[in-house]
Amino acid sequence: MFDILIKKGTLIDGSGCPPIHADVAIIKDRIVRVGEIGDTTAKTIIDASGHVVSPGFVDMHSHADLSLPLLPTADSCLYQGITTSVVGNCGSSPAPLLAETRTEVIKEISAGNLPLPWENWSSFGNYIDYLRNLGISMNIVPIVGANAIRMSVMKKTNKGPTNEQMQRMRYEVERAMDEGAIGLSTGLIFPPGCYTTTEEIIELTRPVARRNGYYFSHIRGEEANLLQSIREAIHIGRETGAAVHTAHFKARGKRNWHLSKPALELFDQARSQGIDATCDMYPYLASFNSVVDMLPHWAKEGGKDAIRKRLLDPLTRERITAELIETEDKDIFERIFISTSPRRREWEGLAISQLARDDNKDPFTWMYQALLDTDMDLTRIVFSMSDENRKLELAHPY
DSSP: OEEEEEEEEEEOOSSSOOOEEEEEEEETTEEEEEEOOTTOOEEEEEEOTTSEEOOOEEEEEEOGGGTTTTOTTOHHHHTTTEEEEEESOTTOOSOOOOTTTHHHHHHHSTTTTSOOOGGGOSSHHHHHHHHHHHTOSSEEEEOEEHHHHHHHHHTTOOSOOOHHHHHHHHHHHHHHHHTTOOEEEEETTSTTGGGOOHHHHHHHHHHHHHTTOEEEEEOSOSSTTHHHHHHHHHHHHHHHOOEEEESSOOOOSGGGGGGHHHHHHHHHHHHHTTOOEEEOOOSSSEEEEEGGGGSOHHHHTTOHHHHHHHHTOHHHHHHHHHHHHHHSOTTGGGSEEEOOOTTOGGGTTOBHHHHHHHTTSOHHHHHHHHHHHTTTOOEEEEEOOOHHHHHHHHTSOO
16 A cells, blocks of 8 residues: 555656656655556545646755754745755855854854854754754755855955965865765855955865865856856866856846856856856846845955944945946846845835935935944845846756
């Protein structure tokens, strides 16, 4: 007798083959038969008439490693059909945490305001064991974050590593890989990743490649420097032998929409040369990150305290504004909406342009003051992508 029998569904198996009408029989945690099964009995029979039956979805870009310790049932994923998440993206992972910088790193992690049970882990392996013992409801594919390792070893300095620091970071990568990580991720628009040279990344990726791991990257830019940023990721794969996967592919900003097609062609060229290069994307027109991420890299050096001092200085504000005017679309603040603002809930869902008008301020001044008033605990949704590009990108095979 089967434990579960799913009958009369439309089966889409993920292979690219046309859908078929079929039954699916399950015993314990294994699919044991697929096809026309007939009147066989089972402990549980599900009539799937009019519904699609498919394998669970894999979320290639997730930050659930920062929420699973609080919600191990992963409801928001499972209700969408996601049964596996690749976590530790954008250079950010909850581990490793080193004794000498532990408190500072936890404070700087974007989810540092969440009551995570940080005391339960230090090493990457500790963290994986904690989730395993907790009993999570989904599969995870864990990546170790290069930003997390660099911050732990070097704090948020923009300087290059000493030989001793490089050796320590390489050791932490090797240890994490041996404890269950499947690769290394970078977040090259976020401090301290934005201060990392290509050569430094190559050195940290070599032990990943030796273990048949992957190099995941939130690349240096998705605007005017999109092609250069993708070339860098591919170069790292070429130099180390690691498979390369870049996150949330897009050409951001109207002035850069023409870069989408040549950017996709870079992946085609790399693959024709034997480099395993792929990317993921989301199918909508907006992106999400912190409002503070809009600031130039130099303005974010040193963490929150240093940023706060710069935002309080009128001359530094003028310099930031001048740079943003050069790099952003003129109407950008019409298309930036506040997503989360725990200290000012009334801002959520509203465009910065509207909030600035209501406050009789220009958008730049409003944004700087909002970052100060909220201790930079402010996220945004930015509508900056082309619908035609999204269609082209979704049709790309990898």
